[in-house]
Amino acid sequence: MTHVLIIGAGIAGPVLSMALSRVGIESTVFERDEHGAYQRGGWLTFQANGMDALRAIDAAGPVEDLGYPLDTISFVNGRGRALGRMPLAATRTDGQESLMMPRADLYAALGDEAARRGARVEYGKRLVTAQRVDGGVRAEFADGSTATGDVLVGCDGIHSPVRTLIDPDATAPRYIPVLNAGGYIPKFEVDVPAKEFRMQFGTRCFFAWAPTPDGGTVWFANPPMAHEPERGVLSTMSDADWRTWLHELMDGDVGPAHEIIDAAPGPLFGWATYDLPVVRRWHDGASMLVIGDAAHATSPAAGQGASMALEDAVVLAQCLRDTGCARDAGRAGAAFGTFESLRRDRVERIVKQGHRGSSAKAAGPVARHVRDMLLPLMFRRAERDGGKSMQWLQGHHIDFQQRVS
Ligand SMILES: Cc1cc2nc3c(=O)[nH]c(=O)nc-3n(C[C@H](O)[C@H](O)[C@H](O)COP(=O)(O)OP(=O)(O)OC[C@H]3O[C@@H](n4cnc5c(N)ncnc54)[C@H](O)[C@@H]3O)c2cc1C
Numbered sequence: 001m002t003h004v005l006i007i008g009a010g011i012a013g014p015v016l017s018m019a020l021s022r023v024g025i026e027s028t029v030f031e032r033d034e035h036g037a038y039q040r041g042g043w044l045t046f047q048a049n050g051m052d053a054l055r056a057i058d059a060a061g062p063v064e065d066l067g068y069p070l071d072t073i074s075f076v077n078g079r080g081r082a083l084g085r086m087p088l089a090a091t092r093t094d095g096q097e098s099l100m101m102p103r104a105d106l107y108a109a110l111g112d113e114a115a116r117r118g119a120r121v122e123y124g125k126r127l128v129t130a131q132r133v134d135g136g137v138r139a140e141f142a143d144g145s146t147a148t149g150d151v152l153v154g155c156d157g158i159h160s161p162v163r164t165l166i167d168p169d170a171t172a173p174r175y176i177p178v179l180n181a182g183g184y185i186p187k188f189e190v191d192v193p194a195k196e197f198r199m200q201f202g203t204r205c206f207f208a209w210a211p212t213p214d215g216g217t218v219w220f221a222n223p224p225m226a227h228e229p230e231r232g233v234l235s236t237m238s239d240a241d242w243r244t245w246l247h248e249l250m251d252g253d254v255g256p257a258h259e260i261i262d263a264a265p266g267p268l269f270g271w272a273t274y275d276l277p278v279v280r281r282w283h284d285g286a287s288m289l290v291i292g293d294a295a296h297a298t299s300p301a302a303g304q305g306a307s308m309a310l311e312d313a314v315v316l317a318q319c320l321r322d323t324g325c326a327r328d329a330g331r332a333g334a335a336f337g338t339f340e341s342l343r344r345d346r347v348e349r350i351v352k353q354g355h356r357g358s359s360a361k362a363a364g365p366v367a368r369h370v371r372d373m374l375l376p377l378m379f380r381r382a383e384r385d386g387g388k389s390m391q392w393l394q395g396h397h398i399d400f401q402q403r404v405s
Helices: 012-022 048-056 103-116 161-166 239-250 257-263 305-322 329-361 365-385 388-394
Strands: 003-007 026-030 043-046 068-070 072-077 082-087 098-102 120-122 127-133 136-141 146-149 151-154 174-185 196-201 206-211 217-222 271-275 288-290
Touching (some): 003 136, 003 146, 012 103, 012 120, 012 305, 048 305, 048 388, 103 120, 127 161, 136 151, 151 161, 161 288, 174 329, 271 329, 305 329, 365 388
Parallel strands (some): 026 120
Antiparallel strands (some): 127 136, 174 271, 196 206
């Protein structure tokens, strides 16, 4: 039976393992970190197409109970003037809405479900290199151990080592000139209707807040930073540094930002973000491929990275099944080609959309003026459209039984 080495147990890795077992392909997942190290990070918007991908392999159950639904996004400027509101997503015929959930809970739910279904996951295994060997691929890990399989799939995130093994000149992640900070504040109410995310194009900083059904608030801020901070610089900033800086950035803007900054449980910290515009080579034509963020990371502004990684995992399993890879691993190159032809246009369109969203957050004074004039028109159009123009994105459906070619 064909054996796939999966590198990375983030979002794509465990789901790929589950999807492969449904098509008669064995796999082992190798994760750099120790088990449970994903228990960090903020909240994410989990859009309906991600749930659709999980449903395709009957793995949605544990995720359906996480978080809470969101259906509207509204915008104000620094003076508190409403710029508009629009549906967060397209309306799906199955009624699936987008959810807001802690990133760590999503990781844990997917990892636990994969384990419950018997997925083999080895933790503390940092891939350092891999080579093609007779009829397969051999992976080497930092602890000196090795593993051999027929195919190796890099689900190893935006800084993917597998991507550079496939193409040493592969595109490096592109820095997005806004940082991220945020989290959840229990027992802190904001004056925003249920299921709505309020976003503020502040004078100097993008700031957002949304109520949770348990009387808390989820928030995030995107402080602008034109140049990529040197490695380690952000980790030297203390909780007090972050609070002071965020207060300065939001100074004079109308809204609850200052109360949120004061009430947010500490320690506050922030991180830089990146996307990957175009990765020319997703595979080596024979035994190695990247999926998820390793192939096409999108800016957080798109709120789609997790859902795209899940779609990839499920579609890749279909491609391996329908090119006959379960019996003949030599067909992997054909499966990779099919996968790329099914996925590339869609994911690159989302990366572009995410980049546009991030650029609007980092606008200078002139761009801000133009943006404040144009946005209300755009939002009115989007509201009238009722989310139809986003149908291609969140309305995406995978029929796992359907043959792909
Ligand atoms: C600030 C921020 C906000 C975001 N908000 C959203 C959002 O609202 N909605 C959304 O859908 N997405 C969001 N995302 C993106 C989302 O988190 C990613 O798109 C998603 O996690 C990609 O899944 P993945 O499995 O491809 O990679 P990851 O989840 O990054 O998993 C990669 C795994 O590979 C492991 N790994 C790395 N190197 C090695 C190695 N050498 N050997 C072995 N293992 C290795 C890592 O430890 C990790 O576990 C956001 C991202 C950021 C940074």
